[in-house]
Amino acid sequence: MGEEPVLVPPGGRAAAEEAAVPLPGVEAKVAEAFYVAPNWKLVWWRFRRHRLALASGAILLLVSVVAAIPGFFATQDPNEAISTELFVPIQAVHLFDGGRLRPYVYGVRGERNPKTLRMEWRIDPSQKIRLRFFGRGYPYSVLGLFQWDRHLLLPEEQSVRVHLLGTDRLGRDQWSRLVYGTQVSLSIGLVAVFLSIFLGILLGGVSGYFGGWVDLVIQRAIEVLQSLPPIPIWMALTAALPRTWSVERVYFAITVILSLIGWTTLAREVRGRFLSLREEDFVVAARLAGCKRRRIIFRHILPTMASHIIAASTLAIPVMIINETFLSFLGLGLRPPAISWGVLLQEAQNLQSIVLAPWLLLPGLAVIITVLCLNVLGDGLRDAADPYH
Amino acid sequence: MVAYVIKRLLLLPLLLFIFSVFAFFVIQAPPGDFLTSYIAELAASGTSIDQQQIDALRQLYGLDQPVAIQYVKWVTRVLRGDLGVSLDWQRPNLQLIKDRLILTVSIALLSLLFTWAVAIPIGIYSATHQYSWADYLFTVLNYVGVATPSFMLALVLMWVAFKYFGVSVTGLFSPEYVDAPWSLGRVIDLLKHIWVPVVILGIGGTARLARIMRANLLDELRKPYVEMARAKGLPEWQLVLRYPVRLAINPLISTIGWYLPQIFSGSLVVATVLNLPTIGPMFLRSLITQDMFLAGAIVLIYCCLAIIGTLISDILLAWADPRIRMEES
Numbered sequence: 001m002g003e004e005p006v007l008v009p010p011g012g013r014a015a016a017e018e019a020a021v022p023l024p025g026v027e028a029k030v031a032e033a034f035y036v037a038p039n040w041k042l043v044w045w046r047f048r049r050h051r052l053a054l055a056s057g058a059i060l061l062l063v064s065v066v067a068a069i070p071g072f073f074a075t076q077d078p079n080e081a082i083s084t085e086l087f088v089p090i091q092a093v094h095l096f097d098g099g100r101l102r103p104y105v106y107g108v109r110g111e112r113n114p115k116t117l118r119m120e121w122r123i124d125p126s127q128k129i130r131l132r133f134f135g136r137g138y139p140y141s142v143l144g145l146f147q148w149d150r151h152l153l154l155p156e157e158q159s160v161r162v163h164l165l166g167t168d169r170l171g172r173d174q175w176s177r178l179v180y181g182t183q184v185s186l187s188i189g190l191v192a193v194f195l196s197i198f199l200g201i202l203l204g205g206v207s208g209y210f211g212g213w214v215d216l217v218i219q220r221a222i223e224v225l226q227s228l229p230p231i232p233i234w235m236a237l238t239a240a241l242p243r244t245w246s247v248e249r250v251y252f253a254i255t256v257i258l259s260l261i262g263w264t265t266l267a268r269e270v271r272g273r274f275l276s277l278r279e280e281d282f283v284v285a286a287r288l289a290g291c292k293r294r295r296i297i298f299r300h301i302l303p304t305m306a307s308h309i310i311a312a313s314t315l316a317i318p319v320m321i322i323n324e325t326f327l328s329f330l331g332l333g334l335r336p337p338a339i340s341w342g343v344l345l346q347e348a349q350n351l352q353s354i355v356l357a358p359w360l361l362l363p364g365l366a367v368i369i370t371v372l373c374l375n376v377l378g379d380g381l382r383d384a385a386d387p388y389h
Numbered sequence: 390m391v392a393y394v395i396k397r398l399l400l401l402p403l404l405l406f407i408f409s410v411f412a413f414f415v416i417q418a419p420p421g422d423f424l425t426s427y428i429a430e431l432a433a434s435g436t437s438i439d440q441q442q443i444d445a446l447r448q449l450y451g452l453d454q455p456v457a458i459q460y461v462k463w464v465t466r467v468l469r470g471d472l473g474v475s476l477d478w479q480r481p482n483l484q485l486i487k488d489r490l491i492l493t494v495s496i497a498l499l500s501l502l503f504t505w506a507v508a509i510p511i512g513i514y515s516a517t518h519q520y521s522w523a524d525y526l527f528t529v530l531n532y533v534g535v536a537t538p539s540f541m542l543a544l545v546l547m548w549v550a551f552k553y554f555g556v557s558v559t560g561l562f563s564p565e566y567v568d569a570p571w572s573l574g575r576v577i578d579l580l581k582h583i584w585v586p587v588v589i590l591g592i593g594g595t596a597r598l599a600r601i602m603r604a605n606l607l608d609e610l611r612k613p614y615v616e617m618a619r620a621k622g623l624p625e626w627q628l629v630l631r632y633p634v635r636l637a638i639n640p641l642i643s644t645i646g647w648y649l650p651q652i653f654s655g656s657l658v659v660a661t662v663l664n665l666p667t668i669g670p671m672f673l674r675s676l677i678t679q680d681m682f683l684a685g686a687i688v689l690i691y692c693c694l695a696i697i698g699t700l701i702s703d704i705l706l707a708w709a710d711p712r713i714r715m716e717e718s
Contacts, residue, residue, distance in 0.1 A: 224404060226647055227699040231654035232672060232691045233411075236684065239676035240418030322538050326658055329540060330673055345541075349662070351559070354548045361548070364541040371536040 043307055046384040053380025056373035063370055066179050067186040071140025073152050074176035075162060079337055082161070082171040087357045088121050090166045093131065093153070103131040103153065105162050130156045166359040168347050177339050178363055184340040186370070188255055189321040193313050195259035196320075200266025201302070201309070207267065208274025209297060215271075222264045230261050231326055238332045247338045254333055258320055269312045273305045307385035315378035318371040325367055341367050393707050397700060408692035409467070413460050416685035424452060427476050467689070473682035477675065482686045486668060490690065492561065493667040496586055496660075497652045497694075501645070503591040504598055509638070511595070512602025516610060516637075517629055527599065534596030539655045542589045543662040558585045559664045586663055590655050594648055598641060605640055609633035642706045649698035653691060 037045075047053065066073050091105040107127030110119045135154035139147050155162050164175040207218040237257045241250060277283055278301075286296050321341075327333030328342025329349070336343060341363045347353060348360035424446055447453055451462045466473070472482035515524045550558045560567070566578045609615065610633055618628045657669030664670070668687055675683040 220400075223699075224407065227650060227695045229650040229653035229657075229691050229695055231657055232688060235657075235673065235676055236415040236418075236688050239679075239684070240415070318536070325538055326540070326654075330658065330661060332673075332676065345544075348544060351547055351551060351557070354544060355551060358548060361541070361544060364538070364544070367538060368533070368536045368541065372532055375532060375536060 040307075043384045047380055050380035050383065053377050056376040056380070059369070059373045060377060063182060063186065063373075067183045069142050070179040070183045071142070071148070072150065073179040074140070074173075075137070075151065075154060075164065076173050076176050077138050078172065078176040078180040078339055080172065082167075085161070085163070085167050085171040086119060086169060088163045088167040088171075089123065089357075090359050091123070091129075091162050091164060093164060097128075103133070104128045105131065105164070129160055129162055131162070132156045165362055166357065168357070168360060169353065174344070174359065174362065177344055178341075178366060181339045181341045181344050181363060182366065184251070184334065184338060185321055185324060185342070185367075188251065188258075188324045188334075188340065189317040191252075192255040192258040192262060192320040192324075193316045195255060196262040196266050196316060197309065197313055199259060199263035201270050203263065204267030204270030205274055205297065205302075208271035209278065209293075209301075218267070219271075222267060225261055225264050228261075230323070233261065234258065234323065234327055235330065235332050238327060247334070250334060251338065254324065254327065258323055262316060262320060266309070266312055266316060269308065270305065273308060274301060277301050277304060307381075311378055311382035311385050314374060314381055318374040318378075321367065321371060321374075390707060394704055397703050401696065404696055405693075408689060408696075409464055410460070412685040412689040412692070413463055415688050416463070416681045417456065417459075419679050419681060424450070430476060467686075472686040472689075475675070475680055475683040477678045477680040477683065482683050485671065485683065486686060486690055489666055489668045489671060492665070493653075493656065493660075493669070494694070496583065496590065496656055496665075496667065497649065499583065500587045500590040500594070500652055500656075501649065503587055504594040504648070505641075507591070508595045508598035509602055509641075511599040512606060512637075513629065513634060515599065515603040516606035519607065531596040531600050534592050537593065538658075539589055539593055540658045540662050542592060543586075543659045546585070546589065547663070558582075561586075561665050586656065586659050586665060589659055589663075590652055593655065594651065598644065598648075601644065602637060602641060605637035606633055609637050639706070639710045642702060642709055645702035645705065646699045649702070650695050653694060 088108055088110075091108065093103055093105055095101060095103050097104055105128075107124045107129050108121045109124040109127075110121050112118070113120050131153050132155070133153060134150050135156070136149045137151040137154050139149045142148050153164075161173075163173050165178060166174050168174055168177075203218055207215045234257055237260075238254060241253050245253070283296060283300055286300050291300075324333055324340060325342035325345065328340050329345050331346060334340050334343055344363040345361075345367075348357075348364075353360055424443065427446075428443065451459045470483065472486070474480070475482050475485055478485055511527055515527050518524050547558055550556050561579055561582045562569075562575065563578050563582075566575045569575055610629075612633075615628065615633055618632065619625070623631075656667060657672065659665075660667045660669035661673055668690065672684060672687040672691075675681070675687065
């Protein structure tokens with residue numbers, strides 16, 4: 001059994017099938033709506049019942065907003081290193097003071113340890129630093145369109161610095177670095193998946209539609225690529241990138257390298273769909289009506305698969321994000337001054353730094369939450385797109 | 390069965406050719422030939438090398454000849470078992486890799502075993518107790534397990550073990566055994582340490598496998614033959630273990646094909662964090678110091694391990710599932 005076309009006119013095949021198996025718990029009155037609902041609406045209705053996926057979607061929306069305008073959420077320039085504030089601990093935000101919304105953090109006081117000669121910071125509860133919403137701070141650019149200087153949360157006094165997630169070994173503010181890293185890590189996942197989708201649809205479609213020896217060659221190639229351990233291969237490829245390349249070029253090279261193996265999963269998915277759809281009545285009908293191959297593929301088959309491709313891509317993004325984190329963590333992915341979650345985690349690579357500054361592990365939490373949400377969302381989408389499972 | 394295995398083996402030379410080309414590409418990738426960096430390194434360490442020696446080396450590796458000839462020269466040397474000499478370690482590559490290969494493979498195999506031993510019971514329990522609180526708990530744990538990069542787990546474990554228990558979980562041997570020859574004591578010491586990377590590596594895979602097992606078994610449990618067996622009065626546990634579980638495990642065997650490469654990938658990163666004497670950290674170092682012949686050799690080893698893994702999983706699958714044997718022959 002194949003899938004229903006997306007965006008079929010009301011009363012199409014999809015609607016009729018859906019009505020035959022009404023969703024449990026839906027009133028008879030509402031069930032009537034199924035007859036006239038287009039497929040994307042049906043998918044949405046099914047998806048809406050998956051509460052966890054909805055919640056994940058909401059969290060991801062928030063993360064995307066952070067990724068879109070990191071400057072707004074940052075408290076200071078992410079690359080500004082202050083040598084007198086190394087390894088400052090987390091200054092947790094207290095939102096309410098005396099029952100009213102007046103955010104503040106406690107100040108820190110540093111003392112030099114006479115034995116190790118290292119600054120040791122202590123949270124000082126006697127010292128309250130008031131914070132202000134939407135204060136003016138350092139200027140940043142919004143999506144490259146215009147300059148702005150408003151920030152979500154800033155200390156009231158301009159001269160005071162607060163470190164919501166502490167600082168690293170160079171005295172850079174980790175919270176600000178984390179929000180900028182979100183932009184890079186998330187976008188690398190998205191761009192790499194877009195490239196993979198392109199390659200996957202192209203090669204998977206060709207393989208599934210034409211069959212024969214073309215199919216054989218592509219399938220063998222996929223098998224070989226999938227049987228290789230990806231990380232050593234990526235490492236070998238990224239190590240070959242010239243050290244002189246700019247941050248942007250390395251960024252794009254890495255997305256290309258990641259999608260070189262990433263396309264295989266999507267291609268398999270697409271091929272499988274093509275194989276089953278090729279025999280479907282509506283494709284046969286289109287062929288008999290004299291449609292050209294290109295029209296059959298682009299007007300009939302691809303739109304039918306859209307919901308599956310979206311679900312499969314959603315599940316591919318977290319894989320890309322984790323892999324970029326792996327590579328950057330090992331020092332073979334993005335290189336400073338670029339900031340990504342993997343680059344941030346590089347600071348926590350050895351036991352000494354973690355023991356000294358456990359908050360350096362926090363970017364890992366960002367990775368886990370984002371990947372978790374993407375996986376739950378992807379599973380929800382997949383279930384919604386495929387009513388037969 | 391034999392015909393099936395032979396068919397699979399026939400593909401090997403082609404694969405080896407492709408992989409050797411890739412490994413050679415890795416060797417060639419950095420700018421300049423390796424001799425230049427070799428000379429630079431020697432110069433940096435204060436020793437000089439005379440022109441005659443340079444020319445001899447140039448001749449040996451065919452550096453003044455086209456790339457294709459260099460490749461052929463390299464492949465012939467590899468086939469003779471000569472993987473070149475590491476510039477960084479000043480020792481033959483083969484010897485360097487051999488020492489670490491056993492540990493790398495044992496960690497991978499042990500964590501494969503761990504994965505199966507944990508994932509299958511969890512999968513069975515979740516499927517037979519669908520929507521119970523334990524099933525939900527496992528589902529949540531599975532999602533978290535899949536989402537956690539293995540090196541994060543290693544880092545957190547390392548930190549917790551040090552901070553709260555005062556133990557170090559890095560390395561595979563206690564200090565007194567690091568350079569000792571193999572003995573019973575060393576093996577016992579190894580077993581005391583090896584479970585840490587094995588468990589860390591296995592967690593992500595366990596989560597995935599348990600989910601697959603649960604889904605497969607759920608599909609099987611809905612089939613009429615299960616109902617039939619139940620109607621005949623077979624005890625529930627026997628009924629589940631005898632038929633549906635056997636069928637549900639078959640697709641798992643095919644996952645070895647992609648799971649082994651994942652383990653090798655993961656072990657590379659985890660080994661770097663935990664500072665294990667496996668080929669992973671050596672590979673990373675060879676790439677950073679541009680010790681390209683060592684890097685190329687390790688890439689080739691990784692590819693060979695991958696081929697062996699796929700081959701084993703194919704054979705296991707054909708052995709476990711008669712349908713596949715029939716289809717292929």
